[in-house]
Each structure stands twice: as C-alpha cells, then as structure tokens.
Amino acid sequence: MSIKAILTDIEGTTTSLSFVKDVLFPYADQQMEAFVVKHRQDPQVAKLIDDVRLETGNAVLSLAGAIAQLRQWIAEDKKITPLKAIQGLMWEEGYRNGDFTGHVYEDAVRHLLHWHELGLALYVYSSGSVYAQKLLFGYSDAGDLTPLFSGYFDTAVGHKREANSYQAIVAALGLPAAEILFLSDIAEELDAAAQAGLKTCCVVREDQPTDALQHRWVKNFDELDVMSIT
Numbered sequence: 001m002s003i004k005a006i007l008t009d010i011e012g013t014t015t016s017l018s019f020v021k022d023v024l025f026p027y028a029d030q031q032m033e034a035f036v037v038k039h040r041q042d043p044q045v046a047k048l049i050d051d052v053r054l055e056t057g058n059a060v061l062s063l064a065g066a067i068a069q070l071r072q073w074i075a076e077d078k079k080i081t082p083l084k085a086i087q088g089l090m091w092e093e094g095y096r097n098g099d100f101t102g103h104v105y106e107d108a109v110r111h112l113l114h115w116h117e118l119g120l121a122l123y124v125y126s127s128g129s130v131y132a133q134k135l136l137f138g139y140s141d142a143g144d145l146t147p148l149f150s151g152y153f154d155t156a157v158g159h160k161r162e163a164n165s166y167q168a169i170v171a172a173l174g175l176p177a178a179e180i181l182f183l184s185d186i187a188e189e190l191d192a193a194a195q196a197g198l199k200t201c202c203v204v205r206e207d208q209p210t211d212a213l214q215h216r217w218v219k220n221f222d223e224l225d226v227m228s229i230t
C-alpha cells in the first residue's frame with residue numbers, strides 16, 4: 001500500500017515559526033483594536049466577538065474586554081477558533097497591501113509541486129483558519145500555491161492533538177487512513193494522527209528540539225521519500 005495523499009501542518013513544517021510568531025502574530029496584535037472597532041457591525045465579526053464571549057463564559061463581556069481577551073490569546077499562542085478566524089480576516093489586509101508574503105520553505109515549495117505532479121492529493125491541516133491558510137499559500141513567497149491543494153482543514157474539524165480530528169479528515173478524504181501521510185513538527189499532533197491510523201513524519205526544521213523522534217523524521221522535505229513509505 002502506498003501513500004495517496006499528504007496532509008501537512010503549516011507552522012514549523014511548510015513555514016517558519018518565525019514568520020508566524022514575528023510577522024503574523026504581531027501584525028494581528030497591533031491591528032486588533034482598530035480592526036474590531038471598525039468592523040464590529042459586520043455580521044461575521046459580530047458573530048466572532050459573540051464566540052469570544054461564549055469561549056470566556058462571559059455573555060456580557062464588553063467589546064474592549066473581547067479585544068483585550070483576543071490580544072491575550074495571541075500572546076499565549078492559543079489555538080482558539082474565533083481568534084484564528086479573526087486573525088485570518090486581519091491578515092488579508094496585510095497580504096493584499098503587500099506588507100508581507102506567506103513564508104514557505106523553498107524545499108517545501110519544490111516538493112509540493114513535485115508531489116502534485118506525481119498525482120498525490122495534497123491537503124492542509126492547521127490551527128490557522130482555512131481562510132488564513134489560503135491567504136498564506138495564495139500570497140506565498142513563491143506565488144500562488146493554492147492550485148496544488150485539494151482541500152484545507154482547521155480546528156472546525158477538531159483540535160490537532162485529538163485522534164477524532166484525523167478520523168474526521170480521513171472520512172472527508174475518502175481514503176484508507178494508512179494511505180495518508182501527515183507531516184508536522186509537533187509530537188502530540190503526530191501521535192493523534194498515528195492513533196487514527198495515518199502514516200506520520202516529523203519535520204524537524206532549524207534544529208528545533210522535538211520529542212517526536214519515535215515517528216519517522218526528516219529535517220526538510222528533501223529528505224522525505226514519500227514513495228518508499230509503505
């Protein structure tokens with residue numbers, strides 16, 4: 001049995017931690033107040049602010065309180081769905097204005113192109129919203145990479161450290177779990193995917209420490225021979 005689909009994480013796998021932590025998160029933090037105040041009547045933003053209230057269990061949280069909570073979650077790198085959704089909306093402006101482009105490692109670009117040419121189906125699973133994922137790959141350093149992907153998943157399918165999320169993705173892909181290879185830099189995500197029956201590979205970029213070495217691991221996509229995985 002060989003790999004038919006690759007499901008990839010973004011931060012730490014296709015994309016540097018630094019781009020997310022030093023470019024995207026500070027941008028969202030700095031723009032949060034102005035963005036939420038400006039768009040508070042927009043139904044999508046109003047619903048997300050209500051979701052922040054739900055998440056905090058404080059139904060009467062003020063707009064200022066919600067903004068402060070969102071900024072606190074950014075500082076704590078919380079993967080909370082309404083935060084991730086608002087960040088995506090905010091980053092759109094940054095990408096469109098050319099304030100930044102989506103970082104994708106050069107080896108990742110080359111191999112995504114190659115795997116796509118080989119007929120492998122490519123999917124993304126990130127805590128960043130699907131909207132934010134499409135922006136990052138659509139406005140990447142290497143141009144628009146979105147035609148390479150067959151689909152995107154975010155925390156709407158479940159959290160990345162839970163096996164159920166991968167079971168839902170397997171069902172959506174309509175492939176046997178063992179024919180799907182999941183790439184990530186985080187041990188708990190790889191453990192959850194393996195529990196759901198997916199093949200796994202840890203991507204250990206820039207010598208960051210990892211506790212996922214019980215999984216197959218590579219330093220970059222050049223070291224990953226997908227065809228040899230059975």
Ligand SMILES: CSCCC(=O)C(=O)COP(=O)(O)O
Binds near residue numbers: 010132
């Ligand atoms: C795709 S948007 C930027 C990344 C982001 O917000 C994030 O939380 C990254 O999480 P990942 O699951 O890709 O490690």
Ligand SMILES: [Mg+2]
Binds near residue numbers: 010011013184186
């Ligand atoms: Mg990651």
